[in-house]
Amino acid sequence: MATLLVSDLHLDPARPEITSLFLRFLRGQAAEADALYILGDLFESWVGDDDPSAAAAEVATGLRALADAGVEVCFMHGNRDFLLGHAYGRRCGMRLLPDPAVVSLYGEPVLLMHGDLLCSDDTAYQAFRAQTRDAAWQQRFLAQPLPARLAFAEQARQASMARQEAMIAGDRASFETVTDVTPATVEAILARFGVATLIHGHTHRPAMHALQAGGRSCRRIVLGDWYEQGSVLQVDADGMRLEALATAR
Secondary structure, eight states: OOEEEEOOOOBOTTOHHHHHHHHHHHHTGGGGSSEEEEOSOSBSOOOOTTOOOHHHHHHHHHHHHHHHTTOEEEEEOOSSSTTOOHHHHHHHTOEEEOSSEEEEETTEEEEEOOSGGGOTTOHHHHHHHHHHTOHHHHHHHHTSOHHHHHHHHHHHHHHHHHHHHHHHHHOHHHHHHHTSOOHHHHHHHHHHHTOSEEEEOSSOOOEEEEEEETTEEEEEEEOOOTTTTOEEEEEETTEEEEEEOTTOO
16 A cells, blocks of 8 residues: 655646546556545646536546545645635545645655745745735635636736746746745755655656755655656655656656
8 A cells, every 4th residue: 555646737628638547547546545645736727616617527526436435635735726625625525735734654754845835936926826825815816707717817827828938938047947946945944844855746847856954864756747747656664656657648
């Protein structure tokens, strides 16, 4: 038995094959696990728990079946689905975690994050993040009609893509640095929580990194996205293994 961790699936009606891949994963590998942790960006966008899409309903059914079979399902918000609420969480049978969160995996305390907080050099994004995590902002946004929320999400996505393209065109090396984690921030948060292992997604750069933090040997494990890499981290009493999904494209 193992605990599985995934991130950055970015499920979207425009990519039905990824939703199908995830549902097969739930019925197969995940069904044999002790627990499944989803570290954010399960969906490409989420504008409220009244999402009427077929994908949202299929995913809820699949996760609920997994939870009902005895597999613990935990979810952490990402930068795309930070509005996913307790109502949808109950439909899925999953527990919502704060970001960051320390959990015990087979006797080892491990720090889990989505990862966007670690990209502290991207000051424009961090300002947007702070605004959209504000409870009053979220209340005003969710009070709007569904079509207005969907239109806002699409505009925000287009603006994000345009910003990335402009940054790449201006200085690709700088773009790669700004959109990756800031080493000093990683070291500070490991020292703050007093753990030796950090697991996160967001950057789409799957790898296992060794580093020093607070005078200790630590490791940072990065999960890949599912529309390019399709990675899953398997954790059991023997250790941690970051693997590509056998059925990933």
